[in-house]
Amino acid sequence: xxxxxxxxxxxxxxxxxxxxxxxxxxxxxxxxxxxxxxxxxxxxxxxxxxxxxxxxxxxxxxxxxxxxxxxxxxxxxxxxxxxxxxxxxxxxxxxxxxxxxxxxxxxxxxxxxxxxxxxxxxxxxxxxxxxxxxxxxxxxxxxxxxxxxxxxxxxxxxxxxxxxxxxxxxxxxxxxxxxxxxxxxxxxxxxxxxxxxxxxxxxxxxxxxxxxxxxxxxxxxxxxxxxxxxxxxxxxxxxxxxxxxxxxxxxxxxxxxxxxxxxxxxxxxxxxxxxxxxxxxxxxxxxxxxxxxxxxxxxxxxxxxx
Ligand code: NAP
Numbered sequence: 345x346x347x348x349x350x351x352x353x354x355x356x357x358x359x360x361x362x363x364x365x366x367x368x369x370x371x372x373x374x375x376x377x378x379x380x381x382x383x384x385x386x387x388x389x390x391x392x393x394x395x396x397x398x399x400x401x402x403x404x405x406x407x408x409x410x411x412x413x414x415x416x417x418x419x420x421x422x423x424x425x426x427x428x429x430x431x432x433x434x435x436x437x438x439x440x441x442x443x444x445x446x447x448x449x450x451x452x453x454x455x456x457x458x459x460x461x462x463x464x465x466x467x468x469x470x471x472x473x474x475x476x477x478x479x480x481x482x483x484x485x486x487x488x489x490x491x492x493x494x495x496x497x498x499x500x501x502x503x504x505x506x507x508x509x510x511x512x513x514x515x516x517x518x519x520x521x522x523x524x525x526x527x528x529x530x531x532x533x534x535x536x537x538x539x540x541x542x543x544x545x546x547x548x549x550x551x552x553x554x555x556x557x558x559x560x561x562x563x564x565x566x567x568x569x570x571x572x573x574x575x576x577x578x579x580x581x582x583x584x585x586x587x588x589x590x591x592x593x594x595x596x597x598x599x600x601x602x603x604x605x606x607x608x609x610x611x612x613x614x615x616x617x618x619x620x621x622x623x624x625x626x627x628x629x630x631x632x633x634x635x636x637x638x639x640x641x642x643x644x645x646x647x648x649x650x
Contacts, residue, residue, distance in 0.1 A: 346372045348640050349435050349444040350416075351423050352583075354381025355403075356616025356629035356636075357450030358411035363637020364448075365414035369644065372442060373411070374435065376422040380404025381452045382617065383626065385474045387502035392626050400476065403626070423451070423586050428609055431647065445647065446640045449587060449599055449607075449614040450633070453580035453624070458490070462546030462553070463576070470553030470573045471546055475499040478573075484508045485572035488556060490543055495577035497521040497529045503575065504534040511569075513538045515561050541567075546574060582618050594620050605636040611643060 348364045350357045353375035365371045378384055386400030395403070412418065421437035426447055435442045455473040457463060463471055472478040479502060487507045489500040492514035498521070500510050512529070517539040519526050529535050541558040544566070548554040556571050582597040592607040592614070594600050598621075599614035601607055607614055615632035617624045 345432070346370045346442065346444040347644055348372070348446050348448060349374060349433070349442055350448045350450055351435065352381060352450035352452055352616070352618075353379035353408065353411070353418060354450060354452045354616055354629060355383060355407055355626045356452075356633040357381075357448070358407040359630045359633025360448050360450060360615060360637040360640075361411040361416035361418075361633075362414065363634050364640050365412075365416040367637070367641040368414075369641060371416035372444070373416055373418045374421040374423055374437065374442070375418065376420065378404075379408040379411075379418065383407075385455075385476055387476050387499060389626060425586050426590060426612070428590065428612065431611070433611060445644055446611045446613065448605075448633075448636045448640065449584075449612070449618055450616050450629075451583040451586075451618050453582050453617040455576065456579045456581045458543060458576060458578060460544055460546065462548070466546050466548055466553040466574075469551065470548060470571070472573065472575050473577070475502050475575055478575075479503050479506050482506050482573045486511070486570070487573045487575060488513055488569070488571045489575045489577060491577035491579070492516065492519040492521060493577065493579065494521045494525060496575075497525045499575060499577055500535060501525075501529055501532060504532055507534065507573075510535050511538055512536075513541050513543065513556075513558065515542045516540065543574075580617065580624065584618060596620075603635075604639050605632055606639065613639060 347369035348371045350373045361373050383400035383404040390397040425436040427434040433447045486509045489512045500512050540561045544559045545557040584597050600620045601614050605613045613636045615636045616629035
């Protein structure tokens with residue numbers, strides 16, 4: 345029986361592990377991939393205090409080392425369900441069941457899929473959701489990035505170090521990305537934009553994607569472009585499927601909490617990107633993690649006092 349089980353080892357989960365274990369609680373962090381979460385898909389981080397710039401994977405490694413300094417344990421596992429038995433929470437993984445007094449959900453979010461023909465078929469064969477992982481395969485190629493938010497613009501710029509040209513395809517004629525990123529992208533000679541266009545199909549040969557079919561969102565006109573690779577950054581979906589039965593998510597699937605990171609179930613908390621929140625950043629996930637790490641301590645000591 346642990347004091348705290350943390351589901352997910354992104355920046356939020358690792359901060360909660362640091363705070364809770366430093367308060368002398370027994371902590372288990374369960375993660376189904378490499379520690380770091382979305383940091384592992386992030387090229388350069390330049391808005392996390394303390395670092396002028398640092399790569400996502402480097403920051404992930406530092407946070408991981410830090411999170412276990414006070415005895416928090418990390419284990420591999422794909423969580424499928426939480427059962428709330430009042431003072432005991434059971435966390436089911438595919439092969440194991442763990443018990444804890446409290447659970448912090450830090451499962452994060454996943455890149456949203458477009459859901460158009462060819463996307464699934466060519467995933468890993470020219471269609472990617474991770475510039476850091478796959479960008480280097482596209483030296484001197486013409487790449488397309490789909491989306492107009494921070495991720496599309498930032499990762500589009502990252503791709504220019506490999507690609508001969510990067511075309512950012514956006515469904516409107518104005519980017520959603522932060523102004524500082526927009527300004528840099530507009531100045532980058534390797535980047536151009538296609539406005540008011542959405543992909544309706546990705547096609548290619550048996551080896552890889554070669555073509556994108558696009559629809560103009562204003563005129564409905566259909567066109568085709570040749571593409572050596574496509575990187576899709578159209579937003580995030582919450583990873584909350586295992587927690588649906590708990591009734592703690594909103595209509596869009598994000599977990600609802602108060603300012604103490606408490607869900608409506610006593611002893612179950614949520615932090616970081618998975619939470620219904622106004623800003624999803626490394627810094628906000630870290631803030632959430634520190635609050636939850638402290639709140640579980642208060643909750644457990646209040647139980648011990650009873
Ligand atoms: P996002 O901010 O939700 O932007 C998604 C973009 O994709 C929007 O431009 C949206 O268009 C477009 N889009 C959505 N659905 C689409 C569809 N079906 N077809 C075509 N285009 C579609 O997502 P994100 O860029 O992944 O960022 C996620 C969060 O992480 C945000 O909170 C962001 O600020 C944060 N982030 C921050 C940084 C940083 O601070 N350096 C870096 C990366 C991410 P519309 O604009 O028309 O809605």
